[in-house]
Amino acid sequence: MGASKSEFFSEQQNELASLFKAISHPARVAIIEYLLKVDSCICGDIVNELPLAQPTVSQHLKELKNVGIIKGNIEGTAICYCLNPDTMKKLESYFSGISSELKSKCC
Amino acid sequence: MGASKSEFFSEQQNELASLFKAISHPARVAIIEYLLKVDSCICGDIVNELPLAQPTVSQHLKELKNVGIIKGNIEGTAICYCLNPDTMKKLESYFSGISSELKSKCC
DNA sequence: TTTTTATATTGCAATATTACGATAAACAAA
């Protein structure tokens, strides 16, 4: 085997895992932080910012977009990417929910 | 190639990516949610809860423990696992920081 | 239309992850 047994887990668990997988790579964390820094939305100079070739960056952007972490709007020849606030809030509330339920009754 | 170029990213970006990678699998999301539900700490009946063999669960627990998402205390023959509240708070504040900086000046 | 600019896709080699049977290790109880 080797394939993930995702069919045995809930849809929500799979969706969360997909979100985390999308940001489980340092380049994609760096893309998120760069998009946060340049608060107007930037397209392809992410390629200049990162030590990765253009096809690699394009692939990383695609993965972030597929799970809804970023959005991309076509502006002429360029594409303007930005963070999706809804997804960020969803992730924030997931962890704040865990933190508030954790009554530190630990081993 | 194929290896991640992690040496070109910051230590913090790599650490965050490692945390997200640890929870980027539905079984590991399920383990976190199970540990949250049974608020006293449970050891090996995670194996009974999940549709995975014991060595597979053990491996998942190891990955969660390596990055500090869970803690494990030896209690006789068994090991008592629980969530690490510090790490959960770290993740919560990461996303709340992003959300608060995001002024929705988007494309 | 041709050229330029910006981004996406394809194909593939290198590497990493996933899952589990078999086995080992650690410890308590008999």
Next chain:
DNA sequence: TTTGTTTATCGTAATATTGCAATATAAAAA
């Protein structure tokens, strides 16, 4: 010491990810 219980590790097959050169696509500019 032997047995039973619990968890970890090893080895390995199946599959997924990463990165990039080459190439394709799409839209604006000339």
